[in-house]
Amino acid sequence: QVQLEESGGGLVQAGGSLRLSCAASGLPLNTYAMGWFRQAPGKEREFVAGCSWSGGSIRYADSVKGRFTISKDTAKNTIFLQMNSLKFEDTAVYYCATADRKYTIGITKHTAEYWGQGTQVTVSS
Secondary structure, three states: OOEEEEEOOEEEEOOOOEEEEEEEEOOOOOOEEEEEEEEOOOOOOEEEEEEOOOOOOEEEOOOOOOOEEEEEEOOOOEEEEEEOOOOHHHOEEEEEEEEEEEOOOOOOOOOEEEEOOOEEEEEEO
């Protein structure tokens, strides 16, 4: 059984930082592409950052480039999202997800297979 468990969300002032974690069980992250997505109230879920199965290919949404960093620790079977210079518009529930098959480069919300329960990030202006 695959489980993804996010942690690290919270309330932070604009300009601050947070680090999200997503611990996976039942699925080896060194063979699956992983990603972070977010959903704000009244909006569709959107892609934030993705990491290929090998970790060699990383992609970010334009809105977070230069501020967010995705990384993977295969020994801990965990991925991270370091979020710096947070803005009010970054407020959302953040989800981690795995691709639907092994050895893929990218991940989208349509190709994601397993999802975590989400963690709330609130940025006060």
